[in-house]
Amino acid sequence: MESEQYKTQNVIPNLPLIVGIALLLSATSLGTAALVGQFIESKRMMVAAALLLTLGFIILLVWLKGIKARKIVIIPEAVPLASLGEIDANTKFLELESRVEHAPIALFAVRTDQPEIRPLNGNARRILAPGRSSNTEQLFEQIRSNTSGKRAMILFETEQGLERALLASSDIYLHGEQQTMVALMPVESELQLEAQNAWLKLIHVLTHEIMNSLTPVTSLSRTAQDLLSDCKTQLQTPDFDDLHTALDAIHRRARGLVEFVSSYRSLSNVPTPKPEQVPIHDFLNRLAALSNHQWHQRNGRIIITCEPSNLCAVFDPNQLEQAFINLIKNAEEATAQSEHPELQIHAKLTRGNRLRIEISDNGPGVPEDLIPQIFTPFFSTKERGSGIGLALVRQLIQGNGGTVRYAQRLQGGALFIISL
CATH class of the missing domain: 3.30.565.10 (Histidine kinase-like ATPase, C-terminal domain)
Structure with missing residues (x-):
């Protein structure tokens, strides 16, 4: 955290500081002695004192710059265990809140002492938003009537028609109060797809079996008509006409059924889309x-x-x-x-x-x-x-x-x- 306090540990050697101070002290002593005239060559002493003073200042400046340039080891103060617990709890709460918000089902909170049902995540708000549920009160009534802890299938009106949804509920206690959490998962598209697949399988089986029976009937009826035409002279006219009419009816009806079944076969033989x-x-x-x-x-x-x-x-x-x-x-x-x-x-x-x-x-x-x-x-x-x-x-x-x-x-x- 930015507000945490830190301590610094000095890891810079102190030798340049000591040398610099010693040179400054020596320069001060020589300068004082030259001023009081205790030595004959006072001018030379003044020059030496000036040199020592300059050198001492240079060493001190170098030392100060070294402090700024050198990396300082920062040791944070010990963080109390209680603070660590608070940080961990906040992180866990945010993670849990994010998971609930983006859950792939709609979650609602129901309380017996409040008439309104509260949406708990994004999917729940989307169901109640304009353009989805066209009768919110009816949806709320169905949710309230199915909070017994069992799963149920409900129907609710949307702007696109009736939609089916799977509902499940469970009771929880928060701050000593009982609440019911309701999970709602719209399944209309999935149910339609499953029903469609079931019909396609049934159609495939029926058309296959019917076609296997109708095809030889159609062929045999046509063959019988041809044979009958060859034997026309051996049969009396009324008998021939009756047989010809019966066989023609069989052939036409069989051919009509083949065409009828073929139209249904198209449902189970749709080619793969090419988007x-x-x-x-x-x-x-x-x-x-x-x-x-x-x-x-x-x-x-x-x-x-x-x-x-x-x-x-x-x-x-x-x-x-x-x-x-x-x-x-x-x-x-x-x-x-x-x-x-x-x-x-x-x-x-x-x-x-x-x-x-x-x-x-x-x-x-x-x-x-x-x-x-x-x-x-x-x-x-x-x-x-x-x-x-x-x-x-x-x-x-x-x-x-x-x-x-x-x-x-x-x-x-x-x-x-x-x-x-």
Whole structure:
């Protein structure tokens, strides 16, 4: 510490000091004797005294300069053990505070005598910050109702939709008062990824087994039709027509199932992304150019905004283009009954320098009870939908390190939020 006191230890030899003092004393004696005239050659004595005086001063000056130039050993005073303990305690407290602040989970303090729940670290403050939790009071109520010491899965509303989080709590005592520490870890992205992987594995197994059965059926039905044509003259006309119709129906249905299963196989065979730096403004304009004609024919429009205009991101442009085309096609179908259909695509940077792209339309939107299922494979809100459009969108975006969610739009209509 700067305020600590120190002692100095003199390690400079004293011989030059002694010699210098002796010369000064000798010069003084000779000078005094010359002045009183005790010796005949007083003038010579005066000269000698002056020489001795000068030499003595020189030696003393050299000695003084040596003191300044020579390194001095500094020995600190003994620091009391109590001070050392205080320094160690402060260091440990700062280390602990830093670890809590940067913990990878959100920590909250709950007290029964206070209505407010206090965030304890950066992750907790980020959950409560504008742009994340859209209903803080609802989140606090769920935290308070799950402080029994058991783990629980809770749902809380964000501006990007419902998000699931794992909650755990434990009781502690501080200054004689009981408090509950709650740890909250959002796991929506991880759960979505695991669900997606589970569906992909299931689809891979199903498509493999179904294709193994359908392929020979399709081939045999075609062979049977060819053989039947060769035996046409040996069969009566009604029998031939019935057999031909039955085999043709089998062949067509088998071929249709092969094509249907092949479309689902694409979900489990998405190639590895090839990321590159992509200018977002140019990327969105290319998407609009592909669809502008269809929207203009229906007296509609596509609005593209990008802030800033030189915004760039790293992803596979081919895969993301396919994902956006699927979303634009869904918006086109959803606004089929609108007099003036409108599609808005807005790109901007969010906190942490992440890219956020919002795709919204002025259609009827998705019914609230169906929102949790829209990204599930095989599920579709359309009568003849295949159920792979949005599932493929999520897989392509997640494969490029992003997330996609559906959110309720205040003005009505659908709103998809992509974060990269």
